[in-house]
Amino acid sequence: EAQVTQNPRYLITVTGKKLTVTCSQNMNHEYMSWYRQDPGLGLRQIYYSMNVEVTDKGDVPEGYKVSRKEKRNFPLILESPSPNQTSLYFCASSSTTAQETQYFGPGTRLLVL
Amino acid sequence: GENVEQHPSTLSVQEGDSAVIKCTYSDSASNYFPWYKQELGKRPQLIIDIRSNVGEKKDQRIAVTLNKTAKHFSLHITETQPEDSAVYFCAAYPVGGGADGLTFGKGTHLIIQP
Numbered sequence: 001e002a003q004v005t006q007n008p009r010y011l012i013t014v015t016g017k018k019l020t021v022t023c024s025q026n027m028n029h030e031y032m033s034w035y036r037q038d039p040g041l042g043l044r045q046i047y048y049s050m051n052v053e054v055t056d057k058g059d060v061p062e063g064y065k066v067s068r069k070e071k072r073n074f075p076l077i078l079e080s081p082s083p084n085q086t087s088l089y090f091c092a093s094s095s096t097t098a099q100e101t102q103y104f105g106p107g108t109r110l111l112v113l
Numbered sequence: 114g115e116n117v118e119q120h121p122s123t124l125s126v127q128e129g130d131s132a133v134i135k136c137t138y139s140d141s142a143s144n145y146f147p148w149y150k151q152e153l154g155k156r157p158q159l160i161i162d163i164r165s166n167v168g169e170k171k172d173q174r175i176a177v178t179l180n181k182t183a184k185h186f187s188l189h190i191t192e193t194q195p196e197d198s199a200v201y202f203c204a205a206y207p208v209g210g211g212a213d214g215l216t217f218g219k220g221t222h223l224i225i226q227p
Contacts, residue, residue, distance in 0.1 A: 033214065042119075042202060042219040043157070050213060058214050059114070090156060098214045099145040099206045104156040 002027045004105040006091050012111045013081055021076045021108050023091030029103075031094045032074040033058065034066065036087040037107075043090065048098070049074055081112045114209035115140040119202070119218025127226050132193055134221045136203035137185040145206040146186045147215070148177060152199045160201075161188070190223075198225045 004025045013019055025032065033048035035058075045058030049068040063085055065077040074093075078085060091105040116139040126132045138146075147162035163170045163177045163186065170177050174193075179186040190197055200222050204215040 031213075040122075040219060043204075043215075043217040045208070045214045048212075048214055056212060058212065059208065059216075101159045101162075102147075102149075102157075102215070104158070106156055 002103070004091055004093055004103050006089075006105040006108050008108060009106060010109050012113065014113050015082055016080050019078050019081060019110075021078075021089060021091075021110070023074045023076065023105055024072050025074075025091075025093040025103070026072065027093065027095075027103065028071065029093040030071070030096050031098065031100075032068070033092050033098070033102075034064070034074070034076050035090045035092065036060065037090060038087050046076070046089075050097070081110075083112050086110060086112045114212075115143060115205050115207070115216040117203060117205050117216045117218045119221055121221060122219065123222045123224070125224040125226055126193055128193055128195065130193055132190045132197070132223055134188045134201055134203070134223070135185060136187070136205075136218050137183075138205040138216075139184070140205070140207075140209050141181075141184065142209070143184075143205040143207065146177070146179060147204050147206075148188050149202045149204065149217075150199045151202065151220075157202060193223075193225050195225050195227065197223060199223060 034046040047066040092102040094100040144165040149157040151157040176189040203218040208214040
């Protein structure tokens with residue numbers, strides 16, 4: 001089954017404790033991205049990757065890192081989480097660019113205390 | 114970069130009536146406009162999209178119109194049903210500044226009243 005998976009689905013952590021949210025897709029997609037969703041603000045892009053070893057900043061990259069060592073995986077790293085990073089995070093992928101159907105993962109709800 | 118405004122933020126309609134959600138964008142270079150539906154607790158899913166060389170596109174009860182001159186596009190849902198209740202997001206591509214991404218509107222919560 002074609003899908004995008006994320007782990008964990010729910011995470012409670014404390015300020016400053018490094019964490020990684022994994023994202024994996026099995027559709028051989030080149031384009032992957034991370035969004036955060038906050039009430040009243042819609043979806044905002046954090047980082048995106050157009051292929052292996054190619055990553056770029058989105059609208060709200062501060063406090064986040066990503067890597068793309070393999071085509072299928074695109075982890076999101078919070079080196080020192082802060083409470084303002086409490087949010088719902090979605091990973092998405094598409095065949096080659098953002099101007100194609102974005103297939104979203106199930107989301108990761110993060111609470112930073 | 115691109116800026117997308119979406120209205121209304123909440124829309125309540127009677128089952129069977131039509132619903133219209135409107136979005137405006139700022140960058141005249143934008144050329145792709147998708148609409149995503151997000152049901153409660155679920156992930157966003159594409160329902161329809163339109164490119165700048167087309168003025169209107171339909172898919173059963175859903176249609177999208179694009180006015181490039183006025184820089185606005187709209188989602189039309191006819192004969193609304195309970196399963197249409199969700200949050201709808203419009204988006205525009207590209208985000209501008211050479212980046213490859215979508216700029217989303219803030220969303221419209223569509224409520225279908227029985």
